[in-house]
Amino acid sequence: MFEAQLEKASTLKKIIDSIKDLINEAPFDCSENAICLQAMDSSHVALVSLKLSIELFEAYRCDRTVSLGLNLTNVAKALKCANNDDVCILRYTDHDQDNVTFAFHDTGKTKTQEITIKLMDIDNEHLGIPDQKYAATIEMSSSEFAKTCRDISQFTDSVTIAAVKGGITFSGKGDTGSNIVTYNGETDAENTDALITFEINENVTSTFSIKYMLMFAKAAGLSERVRLSLSEGVPVVVEFKINEDAGYLRYYLAPKIDEDADMD
Amino acid sequence: MFEAQLEKASTLKKIIDSIKDLINEAPFDCSENAICLQAMDSSHVALVSLKLSIELFEAYRCDRTVSLGLNLTNVAKALKCANNDDVCILRYTDHDQDNVTFAFHDTGKTKTQEITIKLMDIDNEHLGIPDQKYAATIEMSSSEFAKTCRDISQFTDSVTIAAVKGGITFSGKGDTGSNIVTYNGETDAENTDALITFEINENVTSTFSIKYMLMFAKAAGLSERVRLSLSEGVPVVVEFKINEDAGYLRYYLAPKIDEDADMD
Amino acid sequence: MFEAQLEKASTLKKIIDSIKDLINEAPFDCSENAICLQAMDSSHVALVSLKLSIELFEAYRCDRTVSLGLNLTNVAKALKCANNDDVCILRYTDHDQDNVTFAFHDTGKTKTQEITIKLMDIDNEHLGIPDQKYAATIEMSSSEFAKTCRDISQFTDSVTIAAVKGGITFSGKGDTGSNIVTYNGETDAENTDALITFEINENVTSTFSIKYMLMFAKAAGLSERVRLSLSEGVPVVVEFKINEDAGYLRYYLAPKIDEDADMD
Numbered sequence: 045m046f047e048a049q050l051e052k053a054s055t056l057k058k059i060i061d062s063i064k065d066l067i068n069e070a071p072f073d074c075s076e077n078a079i080c081l082q083a084m085d086s087s088h089v090a091l092v093s094l095k096l097s098i099e100l101f102e103a104y105r106c107d108r109t110v111s112l113g114l115n116l117t118n119v120a121k122a123l124k125c126a127n128n129d130d131v132c133i134l135r136y137t138d139h140d141q142d143n144v145t146f147a148f149h150d151t152g153k154t155k156t157q158e159i160t161i162k163l164m165d166i167d168n169e170h171l172g173i174p175d176q177k178y179a180a181t182i183e184m185s186s187s188e189f190a191k192t193c194r195d196i197s198q199f200t201d202s203v204t205i206a207a208v209k210g211g212i213t214f215s216g217k218g219d220t221g222s223n224i225v226t227y228n229g230e231t232d233a234e235n236t237d238a239l240i241t242f243e244i245n246e247n248v249t250s251t252f253s254i255k256y257m258l259m260f261a262k263a264a265g266l267s268e269r270v271r272l273s274l275s276e277g278v279p280v281v282v283e284f285k286i287n288e289d290a291g292y293l294r295y296y297l298a299p300k301i302d303e304d305a306d307m308d
Numbered sequence: 309m310f311e312a313q314l315e316k317a318s319t320l321k322k323i324i325d326s327i328k329d330l331i332n333e334a335p336f337d338c339s340e341n342a343i344c345l346q347a348m349d350s351s352h353v354a355l356v357s358l359k360l361s362i363e364l365f366e367a368y369r370c371d372r373t374v375s376l377g378l379n380l381t382n383v384a385k386a387l388k389c390a391n392n393d394d395v396c397i398l399r400y401t402d403h404d405q406d407n408v409t410f411a412f413h414d415t416g417k418t419k420t421q422e423i424t425i426k427l428m429d430i431d432n433e434h435l436g437i438p439d440q441k442y443a444a445t446i447e448m449s450s451s452e453f454a455k456t457c458r459d460i461s462q463f464t465d466s467v468t469i470a471a472v473k474g475g476i477t478f479s480g481k482g483d484t485g486s487n488i489v490t491y492n493g494e495t496d497a498e499n500t501d502a503l504i505t506f507e508i509n510e511n512v513t514s515t516f517s518i519k520y521m522l523m524f525a526k527a528a529g530l531s532e533r534v535r536l537s538l539s540e541g542v543p544v545v546v547e548f549k550i551n552e553d554a555g556y557l558r559y560y561l562a563p564k565i566d567e568d569a570d571m572d
Numbered sequence: 573m574f575e576a577q578l579e580k581a582s583t584l585k586k587i588i589d590s591i592k593d594l595i596n597e598a599p600f601d602c603s604e605n606a607i608c609l610q611a612m613d614s615s616h617v618a619l620v621s622l623k624l625s626i627e628l629f630e631a632y633r634c635d636r637t638v639s640l641g642l643n644l645t646n647v648a649k650a651l652k653c654a655n656n657d658d659v660c661i662l663r664y665t666d667h668d669q670d671n672v673t674f675a676f677h678d679t680g681k682t683k684t685q686e687i688t689i690k691l692m693d694i695d696n697e698h699l700g701i702p703d704q705k706y707a708a709t710i711e712m713s714s715s716e717f718a719k720t721c722r723d724i725s726q727f728t729d730s731v732t733i734a735a736v737k738g739g740i741t742f743s744g745k746g747d748t749g750s751n752i753v754t755y756n757g758e759t760d761a762e763n764t765d766a767l768i769t770f771e772i773n774e775n776v777t778s779t780f781s782i783k784y785m786l787m788f789a790k791a792a793g794l795s796e797r798v799r800l801s802l803s804e805g806v807p808v809v810v811e812f813k814i815n816e817d818a819g820y821l822r823y824y825l826a827p828k829i830d831e832d833a834d835m836d
Contacts, residue, residue, distance in 0.1 A: 118484045125459035125487060154492060154503045157459065161485040195653035195685065220646045221689040223653060228682060239682045382748045389723035389751060418756060418767045421723065425749040 046074050046110055046136040049103040053126035053148055055266075055286070056134075060123055062263035062284075062293060063092050064116040071166045072112040074136075078291075082170055090256050091279075091296040093173065100290040102131075112136060112144055113166035122146045122159040130157075173296070178273040178281075179246035180207035184227075185239055186270040186284065190261035192225050197254045199223055202300060206249040207274055212242055216254065248274045250299040257282075260295040310338045310374055310400040313367040317390035317412055319530075320398075323550070324387055326527035326557060327356050328380040335430045336376040338400075342555075346434055354520050355543075355560040357437065364554035366395075376400060376408050377430035386410045386423040394421075437560070442537040442545075443512040444471035448491075448504035450534040450548065454525035456489050461518045463487055466564060470513040471538055476506055480518065512538045514563040521546075524559040574602050574638055574664040577631040581654035581676055583794075584662075587814070588651055590791035590821060591620050592644040599694045600640045602664075606819075610698055618784050619807075619824040621701065628818035630659075640664060640672055641694035650674045650687040658685075701824070706801040706809075707774035708735035712755075713767055714798040714812065718789035720753050725782045727751055730828060734777040735802055740770055744782065776802045778827040785810075788823040 050056055063070075066085040070092075073080045081094040098104045123146070126132060130148040141163075148157040182205075192214050196203045200218035215224040227240045260282045264270070267284040274280050279296040286292055314320055327334075330349040334356075337344045345358040362368045387410070390396060394412040405427075412421040446469075456478050460467045464482035479488040491504045524546045528534070531548040538544050543560040550556055578584055591598075594613040598620075601608045609622040626632045651674070654660055658676040669691075676685040710733075720742050724731045728746035743752040755768045788810045792798070795812040802808050807824040814820055 115484070121462040122485065122487075125462060150503075152503070155489065157487065157489045159463075159485055159487045198649040198653060199687075220643070221650065221687060223650075223685065223687045225683065225685045239678075239680070379748070385726040386749065386751075389726060414767075416767070419753065420756075421751065421753045423727075423749060423751045 045105065045107050045138060046112075046134075047103070047105045048074075048079065048101045048134045050100070050132040050134075051102050052128060053123060053130045053132035054128035055100070056132055057120075057123040057126065057128070058263070058266045059094065059096075059286070059293060060116060060120050062266055063094070064120045065262070066090060066092060066259055067116055069113065069115050069164055069166055072114060073109070073170075074106055074112060075109045076106050085256075089253070089297070090259075091171065091173075093294040093296070094292070096286065096291040097289075100287055110136060111166075113164040114144065114161065115164060118161050119146075122161055125157055125159060176273075176275070176278070177245075179248040179275040180242065180244045180273075182207060182212055182240065182242045182272040182274070183269055184241070184272075186261070186264035186267055188239055189270045189272075190258075190264045193254060193257045193261050195225065196223050197258060201254050202251050203254045203257055204249060204251040205272070205274065205280070206247075207242060207244050208247040208249075209244050212240065246275075248276050250274055250276065250280065252280060252297055252299055256295075256297050260297075263293055263295075266293060309369065309371050309402060310376075310398075311367070311369045312338075312343065312365045312398045314364070314396040314398075315366050316392060317387060317394045317396035318392035319364070319550070320396055321384075321387040321390065321392070322527070322530045323358065323360075323557060324380060324384050326530055326548075327358070328384045329526070330354060330523055330559075331356055331380055333377065333379050333428055333430055336378060337373070337434075338370055338376060339373045340370050349520075353517070353561070354523075355435065355437075357558045357560070358556070360550065360555040361553075364551055374400060375430075377428040378408065378425065379428060382425050383410075386425055389421055389423060440537075440539070440542070441509075443510035443539040444506065444508045444537075446471060446476055446504065446506045446536040446538070447533055448536075450525070450528035450531055452503055453534045453536075454522075454528045457518060457521045457525050459489065460487050461522060465518050466515050467518045467521055468513060468515040469536070469538065469544070470511075471506060471508050472511040472513075473508050476504065510539075512540050514538055514540065514544065516544060516561055516563055520559075520561050524561075527557055527559075530557060573633065573635050573666060574640075574662075575631070575633045576602075576607065576629045576662045578628070578660040578662075579630050580656060581651060581658045581660035582656035583628070583814070584660055585648075585651040585654065585656070586791070586794045587622065587624075587821060588644060588648050590794055590812075591622070592648045593790070594618060594787055595620060595644055597641065597643050597692055597694055600642060601637070601698075602634055602640060603637045604634050613784075617781070617825070618787075619699065619701075621822045621824070622820070624814065624819040625817075628815055638664060639694075641692040642672065642689065643692060646689050647674075650689055653685060653687060704801075704803070704806070705773075707776040707803040708770065708772045708801075710735060710740055710768065710770045710800040710802070711797055712769070712800075714789070714792035714795055716767055717798045717800075718786075718792045721782060721785045721789050723753065724751055725786060729782050730779050731782045731785055732777060732779040733800070733802065733808070734775075735770060735772050736775040736777075737772050740768065774803075776804050778802055778804065778808065780808060780825055780827055784823075784825050788825075791821055791823075794821060 067083045068086055070081050070083040077098050079096040083092055126148040130150055133147040135145045143160045143162055146159045196216040199221045200216035202216055204215050206213045212227045213224055263284045271283045279298045282295040284293045331347045332350055334345050334347040341362050343360040348355055390412040394414055397411040399409045407424045407426055410423045460480040463485045464480035468479050470477045476491045477488055527548045535547045543562045546559040548557045595611045596614055598609050598611040605626050607624040611620055654676040658678055661675040663673040671688045671690055674687045724744040727749045728744035730744055732743050734741045740755045741752055791812045799811045807826045810823040812821045
């Protein structure tokens with residue numbers, strides 16, 4: 045048996061809404077300490093890695109490791125039925141191995157809702173992501189990150205992020221116009237009120253697909269801050285923490301190779 | 309001459325918006341004590357019955373019984389022109405028998421708006437609806453009713469309502485998932501703050517088209533509470549009261565016959 | 573060099589949003605005292621005339637008269653990137669005569685955004701608009717003007733404005749219904765709280781395309797009041813002042829000739 049209880053359904057709702065446009069189906073790997081999901085997006089360009097630790101839950105019971113293959117559109121439909129303040133219980137039992145149940149209770153306990161969703165067989169090729177030291181890390185307001193991606197997307201489909209000592213720029217150039225956003229932020233990474241903070245060990249400039257950045261930015265509702273980790277020639281990590289350190293949602297995206305061609 | 313004055317145009321606006329997607333054209337039967345409308349929806353599946361008693365109006369004058377055939381899309385257009393707080397006067401005079409006028413006045417009396425709409429000939433076959441004792445009546449928050457219908461519609465196009473001693477369930481089952489909403493409400497029908505109250509003389513389980521329930525639920529703006537009256541094998545009555553007992557909007561919908569086939 | 577600085581980008585945003593659906597491309601004529609724009613809409617029916625005087629700006633420098641041909645869709649895209657409270661600087665330099673720059677600064681100065689847009693060659697045929705004494709002027713709440721145009725458009729595509737001593741009417745008649753809006757406003761043109769004020773030297777009745785009136789009404793966000801100036805047989809002027817007398821946005825529209833045919 046696997047059962048995990050969240051205080052508020054809204055947490056799970058925001059997570060699923062942040063990944064359902066990237067991923068159709070994915071395995072939720074439930075183990076003793078956490079629920080993990082790792083999947084490439086449908087075009088095999090970006091990687092999503094989600095971890096929900098046991099600390100995130102009010103109650104958690106996992107008798108044995110189990111991988112629940114779910115269609116995320118159906119999960120999103122189920123969560124749409126929950127009120128944001130409803131308690132949310134995810135349940136899988138050995139005597140019904142074809143389905144998973146989402147149960148929602150209102151706080152007044154007058155009403156319960158049980159939604160049952162069919163499980164799917166999903167090939168679960170877990171990629172090892174090496175821990176890495178990055179040349180630059182940027183931590184910024186996640187709504188500002190979303191806005192800047194939208195602003196750059198007005199004129200082009202690529203965004204170039206340059207992290208150099210002294211400042212960060214997001215820029216893009218299209219046929220009808222160009223846009224350069226410059227941040228002269230603080231370098232005190234502990235200041236979580238700052239619009240942006242950054243730490244640069246080495247200058248780095250990389251160009252990414254704006255379409256994917258906009259899809260990652262949908263997770264802005266999940267966390268006030270987003271962290272970008274960059275090194276020349278390797279995928280950027282766009283990370284949203286979930287309830288402090290009780291989990292994370294990470295997106296990985298490789299830089300565009302023909303960066304110079306795109307930018308001039 | 310017929311003339312009826314409402315304190316706020318918003319009341320009539322909400323009523324028309326609640327029925328205009330079901331009914332294209334309908335006769336408004338104006339008599340000494342009330343305006344009544346009764347019509348089948350365009351697919352002849354549901355019946356709408358509306359009564360606006362004289363108490364609902366600030367002023368009311370009806371020299372002789374008259375039936376005003378109106379296209380509801382045009383009436384909705386007229387009411388869209390009113391501000392919610394405008395006084396609304398419906399007027400029909402013997403010297404212009406082709407038209408009806410909706411007049412709106414703002415409270416400051418700087419502005420008046422007179423909208424004239426052509427009348428239509430409509431066959432007025434008034435169905436007698438027998439007064440009936442129902443096996444179960446459910447009274448619930450109308451926004452909760454609307455939400456539960458939407459939630460069930462995520463997975464299927466039929467909703468099964470089961471009223472059994474001890475609780476009410478709304479449920480539906482589709483190819484990708486199923487949903488069961490259970491209410492353990494109070495049985496004190498006088499508690500109008502409760503999410504749901506019910507009175508069950510006999511257990512009853514019936515299945516209905518969710519599409520129609522969603523259309524009825526549009527009247528949730530008209531009244532805080534909705535009352536469902538159920539008996540095995542007869543149409544459900546979905547009733548919204550208008551300003552306490554100054555009128556009502558009732559929808560009648562026959563249950564689906566192939567209920568078991570649908571549910572499994 | 574030309575450089576003009578606005579305290580809030582929102583002012584320019586509202587202006588461009590008010591004209592971009594009428595005009596694709598237009599020359600912004602920048603001179604010592606003002607930025608002016610004058611252009612026919614794409615169907616050559618309405619004329620737009622915009623003036624932004626030097627008083628509107630926090631800083632203004634114009635070394636020599638210059639005409640900046642701009643695609644308004646691109647300008648709207650650029651302004652969409654500004655926060656409403658951002659400082660907005662419009663800049664054109666002699667060493668880059670192909671482009672114009674919109675620079676936005678947040679008040680905290682952490683962030684700057686520079687958007688560069690390509691200039692276009694636009695034939696600049698400046699029409700002389702004769703100063704004229706009008707038979708009637710109406711000044712009214714601009715949101716009321718927008719609402720009344722929308723209300724009339726429910727039933728027809730023409731609006732007839734009648735300014736006669738004692739009152740103003742906006743009316744329209746279509747196949748399914750007709751609408752007459754009557755204002756018994758004050759005649760004290762100084763009362764800017766009044767829903768409507770008017771001054772009538774001579775009675776005038778003219779009919780206009782409602783489609784264009786609705787496009788003009790988009791400027792309601794720019795100014796609380798709109799002034800309509802009418803004379804028989806000449807174009808109506810629909811004027812929105814910008815920051816009192818620091819500028820204006822004027823629309824000119826010729827009356828429909830076959831007015832009687834339309835109205836009956």
